[in-house]
Amino acid sequence: MVATDNFQKTSEPAQFNLAAYLNERQKLCDTSLDQSIPIIYPEKIYEAMRYSLLAGGKRVRPILCLATCEMIGGTVDMAMATACAVEMLHTMSLIHDDLPAMDNDDYRRGKLTNHKVYGEDIAILAGDGLLALAFEFVATKTPQNVPIERTLQVIARLAQALGAAGLVGGQVVDLESEGKSDTSLETLNFIHNHKTAALLEACVVCGGIIAGASLEDVQKLTRYSQNIGLAFQIIDDILDITATQEQLGKTAGKDLKAEKVTYPSLWGIEESRTKAKELVDQACAELESFGEKAVPLQAIAHFIINRNH
Structure with missing residues (x-):
């Protein structure tokens, strides 16, 4: 395995150069994202949208979408609009989560958060603008060789992942649970299955749908993505305790300060790591029937639990 400064070395699978794969796909995604928002009048809103969209990040979600589409038999071009x-x-x-009314954070990806640069009013509108553009982008930029019914399924899946049945619902329960030391594991799982895993699931499943995944394939992709989504959150909780602000690119120790119940607070750090590894192993097992085509998705799953930032 070859490692770079951007992506930490992982142990599986040895023959696959995950770092090179991620860096190549990140560049593809960055180029497409840069081209997706030209700056026109009124310039401030487009600048604010671009500020957060192009602020860096590993692009794990769009890369998952592209990798799944290819595994099922599609192409990068077919899935890029959805990615x-x-x-x-x-x-x-992230823009909305960082607002004073939510998590009230000053840094994201090592830079000042959107509302610290543009003000709360523009930050809210920048988030709204990105929300609307995302659906417009899928509807207008998905290639014509993708059947229209697949594009409609993607739009519906993305909307569901974001709404009250997904991210929004998870965020509500998360806010209600702040300062409550008796938050149960069941509630914690609900929060993160909706707030974190729902969008990750949509990334993976939508990539499969675009390529024409069967119902059985979609079920496998759903289980894979739900498992890595929960593992992703467990590692996030651990890093909030163990990593520095420089490593995280955002304020460290926020969960403790907000008196949030987290997986490490329930299980401890070592058991939390063990649980995350079990989830990733289960996720990878779901893709065994795809053979070598599943290697990128399996490697990304292992990368999620081995990251240090």
Whole structure:
């Protein structure tokens, strides 16, 4: 395995150069995202949207979308519009999550948060703008060789992942649970299955739908993505305790300060790591029937639990 400064070395699978794969796909995604928002009048809103969308990040979500489409038999071109859309939606959620009314954070990806640069009013509107653009992008930029019914399924899936049945619902329960030391594991799982895993699931499943995944394939992709989504959150909770602000690119120790119940607070750090590894192993097992085509998705799953930032 070859490692770079951007992507930490992982142990599986040895023959696959994950770092090179991620860096190549990140560049593809960055180029498409850069082209997706030209600056026109009124310039401030487009600048604010671009500020957060192009602020960096590993582009794990769009890369998952592209990798799944290819595994099922599609192409990067078929899925790129959806891949960009999921990153727009993810960025929208970060902008709104950082607002004083939510998590009240000053830094994101090592830079000042959107509302610290443009003000709360423009930050809210920048998030709204990205939300609307994401669906417009899928509807207008998905290639014509993708059947229209697949594009409609993607739009419906993305909307469901974001709404009260997904991210929004998870965020509500998360806010209600702040300061409550008796928050149960069941509630914690609900929060993160909706707030974190729902959009990750949409990234993966939508990539499969675009390529014509069967119902059985969609079920496998759903289980894979739900498992890595929960593992992703467990590692996030651990890093909030163990990593520095420089490593995280955002304020460290926020969960403790907000008196949030987290997986490490329930299980401890070592058991939390063990649980995350079990989830990733289960996720990878779901893709065994795809053979070598599943290697990128399996490697990304292992990368999620081995990251240090």
